[in-house]
Amino acid sequence: MRNLKKILAVITVIAMLASMMVVPALAEGFKYENEAKVLNDLGLMAGYGLGDEVNRAQGIVFALKAAGKAAEVEAMTDEEAAQILDELVVDKDQVPAWAVKWVAYAVKNGFTSGVDASVAPKVKFAPLQSMTAAELLVWLMNIGMGYKVGTDVSVSEAVNAGIITLSQAMEFGPKTALIRDDVAGILFGAAKNGVNADGKKFIESLIEAGFVSEEAAIAAGLIEPKPAKLEVVGVSATNLKQLVVEFNMPIKKAGDKDNYSIETEDAQAKIDEETNFELQDDKKTVVITLTNAAAQQEVIDLKIKGIESESGLKLDETVIKDIELKDTTIPQAISAEVVGKYTIKVKFSEPIGEPPADGKDVDDFFSVDDGEYLIEKIEKFNNDTELNVTLYSALEEGTVTIEAKPAIKDYAGFGITKKTFTLDVVKDETAPVVVGYKDAKPTEVTLIFDEDIVLLEEPTTEEEVDGKTVMTYKGMEFLENFYHTNKNNTAYDLKASGKELTIKFEDDYKLPEGRAYIYIEKEVLQDLWENKNAKISYVVEVTLDTEPPVIEKIEQDGESAIKVTFSEDLDADTAENVENYTILKDGKEVEDIISGASLIESKVVKITFNDDLSGDYTLVAQKVEDKAGNAMSKTTVAFTMKDTTAPVVKGAKLYYADNAKKQTLKVTFSEAMAVSGAYSVLDLEKYALSFGSEKIFLDDWKNASIKAVDNNKAVEIKLPYDNAEAVEDGKQFALDVVGLTLEIARVADAAGNKMKEFKFDVLSIDEAGNVSIDKVELTAEDTVVVTFKDKLTTFKTTDFYRKSGSTIESALKDTSGDAIEIARIRHSVNKDGNSEVTLVLDEGFKTTVMAGGDWKFRILVNEEGEAESANVYGETIEIEEKDVEDKAAPVVKEVYFVDLDDSSLADSHTYKGKDMILVVFSEAIDDSTVRGDNKVSGFSVSGNKAELSEAYLLDEGIIVTVGTEDKTIAANTAVVLIGKNFNKYVDVSYNDSFGMADAASNKVKSFDRKDTLKVADTDYTPW
Template identity: 25%
Template sequence: MSNKSYQSKENPLYVPIQGGDKKVMKKILSVALSTAMAFSMFAGVAFGDDNLTAQQKFDVLKEAKVVAGYPDGQAHLDKELTRAEFAKVVSTLMGLQPITGQLSFKDKGYTSSNWAVPYIEAVYSANLMEGKSTTKMIFDYNGKISVQEMATVLVRALKLEIPAEVNNNASTWAKGYVQAAINSNIISASANPTANATRSQMVDTAYAIYLAEQQPQVMSYEVSENGKVVTFKLANNEAVKVTLETALAPNTATEVKFSNGGYDYTESVTWVVTDATKVENVSASNLREVVVGFDGEVDPTTAEDESNYSIAGFTVKNADLSNDRRTVTLTVADSTNANAGLTNQKEYKLSVMNVRAGSKVISATDVKFTPVDAALPVAQSAQALGNKTIKVTFSEPVMNATVNNFKINNNNVFGATEVTGNVVILKVYNTLPNGEHTLNVTGVSDFSGLKNLSSDLKFTVVEDVTAPTVAGVEKATFEEVTLKFSEPVDKASVLASNIYWMQGSSKRVASSVEAISDDTYKFTFNSTNKLVYTTDLMVEGVRDYSGNAIAANTKVQVSPVIDQTRPEVVNATLKNNNKTITVKFSKNVGSSALTASNYVVKDADGKEVSKLKDVTRVGGDSKTVEVELYQALSQGKKYTLEIAGVADTTTLQNVMLPYSKELTIGDTTAPTVTNVSYVAANNSVVVTFSEVMATSGDGAIVLPEKYSYRNENNAWQTLPSGTTVNVSSDGKSAILVFPSDVSVSSKVKGFEVRLVKDVAGNYLENLRDTRDTIGEANAIALNAANATATNKIEVVFSQALQSGSAQISDFTVTADNEELAVNSAVVDGSKVVLTLSDNNKLDANGQYDGEQVSVAVKANASLATPAGKQIAGAANTTVQDKIAPAIKEVATTVSTSTYAFNVTFTEAIAADANNAYDFEVRVDGKTLQAGASNDYTVRVGTGINGDVATNVVVVDLADAVGTANKGKVVDVRVKPYPSFLKDTEGNLVSGNDSFYSTFIPNN
């Protein structure tokens, strides 16, 4: 039986595919699928919308051996297309293998020497084309093919969808196929379907298919791994994974280039992100609310935690997340005046800490915003809460409102008001009758002093005789129950003491209550009264604004669910002192949060920095602690905070998973003005700052507009024209050279600096510094001299010095009248660092051969300030010991029952009960614990044999430790960041990276 179905007279070209070679069919379907998808990508290409002419397309196809020219070498694109020509094009485009040795048709001239036969046999075997007569088996290879026949073959081969609606002039049987071809741009809508197809039409269509086959088009893409990876789906179903060097910016179109299969692609990619990745904007249209906009959705729990937001000088009292979870409105108040707000048109900085969005944590530092309150407050609505209370809602928070701001039905009001944000509760003494009333509101002020215009609001009073009920239990654990009431209830009536459950005859009352909203409250039960099983919760005394009290003996069944959620660290921030870390947990934590050993700070090499000084609770809840270090962390370095072992206060005491956060210690300290003075000799004013300052940008100290002065008439004015601003070599001083007609000594009486910043971007403390009077710059004075190493002496002066102004010849260093050789003198701010020669090094006490060392500055020294003020000379100043002691050697000494070893330092060590904590002692690699009740203790000066040496620290191992480890090696060092070990001058011991080794004898 034949594996082909035979044609109908209505469609003389196409026979549905039902058999044939499976490999051929698989190739056809693969190509058909990619081609079908490609047509939608090549809308318009087939009909000349691209830059190629029909002849140019023909040349491309000819080179690819898809088509061939006539014997004269011409394309003859105007000629009509034969069935043989179309068979070759279809066969080639569909990837069919020409078939030889087979003659299925009986046309005259249909022989093995006919060029068209292998292609006709291929399309016939693939069931793509049949003959004009299947009974006589005539293919009619020289006959013409119509546009609608060509379209039908391709539409069915490509499995294109036949549309329900058609609008063309094709024959009835072909209308659906022709419309599908038109919709997919296989043929032009202007073509005559019943006319014979031209070679030009065939070339347009074949070129689009050929082009799609050569470079599969991108059909879709998927972004993953936080914008670092894009996976492209091609028209041939191939997936190409592209890893980017720079992650995509969320919700922003970005060109991505890649290569695949020898083809180069450039695709526009947009990473659509619903979770926020950053703070997008901050604004304030009134003086009590700051609106923080994120670029996506944020987690409600952390977004509505007001402690995650800070504005210098202000308290964030509330954080409210919008319904779309993209905007948080902060209610703020002056830290010293709860009734005060922001200042209109003054720049502020907002910091956002650890707001979560999906798997990300969003933080932003010092986002600038300027409140602009130019709108009058508007009374938006009035709502009666029974017959004696009216709730008035405004467009923004209002500062105050009294009964004098209201009239009801044009009558004065007698009563009281409560103001909360943008809501005023108006309680009237007289009872309002049921029905519609008019409330007139006038003169209510916002926080910028703007008052609302007189407006009338309609409201309807309906007598409220319905008592509130408990609408439901929103949440219940052993420790907390959240109840929702049937209506807003008077906050004053919701008392923790009136919410309880009974255990036998004992009343277990709530310990605290928190208003979530006007009808929802959370009740907390302490460890003694916590709920441990399903029980009835009693609710008493709750009233609505009409005074209706909840029914006596109201009870609601509560089924507490045990809290199995581990506490997490919401944020951990380092304060400006660089030694106090504030840690906020996601829920209340117990005493384990105060255990110092649960917190470890390590440096970039993984070494523990120092013992913690203290861990204390802060804030009004049990979620926040402050971890204080003995030493401040160094600026410009990276550290890691590790927290573990902290448990919550729930019944299970859920323990947190280990937490780690990198702390990069940047400069967050606001600079200050340390001195403003004038130098008459060069008619200049010198402003000296505490830090290196910015010399470019909006806060640069070189900008004349940052300064003003008070003249001889006590009037403040800007710098005179012609004033030049120079910067000292150390970057800490601005030298303002006035023009000669403005004498700084007689006309500059006061000075002001505004809005300048340091190189880290921190603005001047309090944003400005005003000096009511300034005087002549003082001569440079020598303040101190300190030995910081055996070959270094730092000479400290009263003012910043000009870089490079120090010379060796400016100084004399002596000990017992012997002059010591100085190799170099280098200016460092207000210090000069002297380096002594190798033959004149000091000892660990800062002395030379046991003698005190002195430093003097010679007269006519070259030392000068940035403004050119020179030193007149300075008498001998005694060098103070600032050299850190270090370990000199470690030796073991043993008595009958005591195991100890002596650690000898380069100088005397001061006794301190905490010295043991600065040592690290190990036996066979195991770290021992310091302290009287642990593995070892230390003492200064008295060895076990009674010898006394103030530079020796004795480490005493506990008897059990010594006995258990006889014959083993002991390693000891001072930790890299000691906190307690000091010499008698107060200098901390130098920490060690390496260990000293000794041993415990066997006897």
């Protein structure tokens, strides 16, 4: 505030000086008349009279008044003032009567030394003498801009401060008397370009003081209008380890790994938790010191988001493309100092890549007193720009030399120029103290000391603690010396590096929002002179996280999983809840595709799928929370799943071997194949048949042809012949699968994945037979699905079910061999191009339970003992008995509210204040899937102020009475819910992320039962 008052003082001085002789109109022909008009409009000058002079007496009066000294001046008595002039001012008789006190006060307090040094210690004030540029600039710079200059250097220093130009210095400097036109030029220069001693622009100080409005300064062209939007001006690289990000206005803080990410795949440059971000003094520039240096001339894209300006503007997500990291500058050792009893610190012009490296000789890098001191180790600090050289012997007081050698290299491999420093060794006896802090978050803070520090107990090993990797100490009680607020909130991890100490706290012991006190007990750390700390108490300001997490990227992980990276550390429960994720294909939900979600890193979720995915998809995520409990709103992010699996040949089969025109070889692959390009499956030259010692390449086969079938998952190769015997040139004949093998040169799938082998050798060929059954599954309580290994082009329902009067034949049999009645049969083709037959069971046969899992399936046959359904080659379905696999999840059959008030247990003290609901399933639940770590196991209740306190699997059979009817509930088929305020109108829900399942691992699906519950009575005592 004092500086602002001084600024106003100077402006008032100049304005008053300028108004001493007011001329009503702007004079003609003056150099700075336009500037004078601007200054008049801003109130920095009063009137024009640009040709008039000013004197020193006038100037000192107005200077002291504007500086707020008027009261002190007036408090002087006339006698005191006269005495000062008599004793100290040699030209007292020239001082006008109205200026006596002012000159006396200025002389008394050393504000003026006069114009003649030869009379010192007296003063020749020269009150009526004209003012020079040097004098005006001394007043302007010392009183208003924070400088301390004399008249001998004020002109040159004014050039350095931007007040006047070099040509103006040459113009004003020689003048013995300034006129108001000159004053206008100098003052306008100060307002336009002048910079105070503290680095702030002079005009900005005037605006802050309220002397000039920002709008008026902009209109006058003295400042540029502030940008309306926070933007990145540019990103550059000064070396391979650092990026410089420049913004168009001051920002609040540098940001961290959540605000910057490298978007270039396979970039050597790396940003992660270990990356350092430093906001420079101009508040517009951030220097990022990368965790991994870039390769020479590496080109990357940098994404920046979440940065906020000092004025509250937020940066739109920005990607700066094609940033070249290039280093052609030789690094330099720029300074050195003794920082400890055994340690010398050497500072460099850029980050150092060498030393040290394991196995390197430290003497290659430094020499201390020509090798008299032996070097123990070399450590990097401060973004690799400082090397601490630790010696085996303590440094002796006096001087020491250290030579930095060319073996020290930057990350581009350039060695430094050899440099020798001679240093004074002066023992430090002062304990380290905290001088600042940074990165104050709820779970950690970094304290900054005035010198390098080390902990008196260093960590020994890494351990996993609650999913985090932390360093452990010989005595974990050491951590109790570092805490916040009170001793209950101790640290769980510490890291000392140079002058910085990072203290981390568990989620349950977070720093409070706003002001927080950090405590460090005495003698738990020391500086490098072995001075131990006194007890430390330091106040930090913690900003609460209010921003929800966002998805930064999605990466494919194999063909059946993705890794989703969020912007910050996540809450595990919400991150691993599969209900918070949905997969869309072509805008429609892909049902039952997600099998699980796991938090594999603090902000990375791995989502696994039940099937391999290929193509374009969309992930919908919602309700995922960060550590502060901020939940993300519904977010959709597109991603692509690429086929990464090499194809294989599933088999080859020969058809129509006895038909000269139709003889066909079908080769089936594991997936859709490439039908063009160098690795196309349609090149006949890639196939060769071998029989005995003979081999024939199929492109040599006369009239051979090839085409892709089954959605490019197979090829049909037609191999016609003229007669059954081999012709004279051996290029066509009737094939016999006995001893016949096929070789295939390297081909690729549709995604471009090549077969691992360059060729498949000795692939046997099958002869035509039957269409195999892949699997038979009970998929729901009324549905059995039969999947084939080929497509049926002729389909007959009588192969599966026949009914004539009371006679029933069914391909499905229960454990007793009795027929399962089928109400409806449907045929379809699945995504693999194979047939699926869906059998809908008759109403009386619905079930999710197969006793012992022992249902059987066998195709019905005709009089010839064959099925009638067949594929395009006439192969009928195989006649082979198959087990029916249980893939049907348990379903809720009934939910009962047990009215304890009407039951025989109403008087039991164990029931007082408690209510019960029974959830009955279609089959037994595997008790190992009812989660013991959560007492409600995924169930919830709502309505009527209902409160759920416990849920468990009923492991015994009971009978409940509904009205007058008794119903038997088998053991392990019901879940008992215990709570308060239950009645028949309570809604009951279950979340399938808790994984309750039957013995075959079929998970119970989420449900929400909102209909009125049946009221039941029971003698069952659950407690």
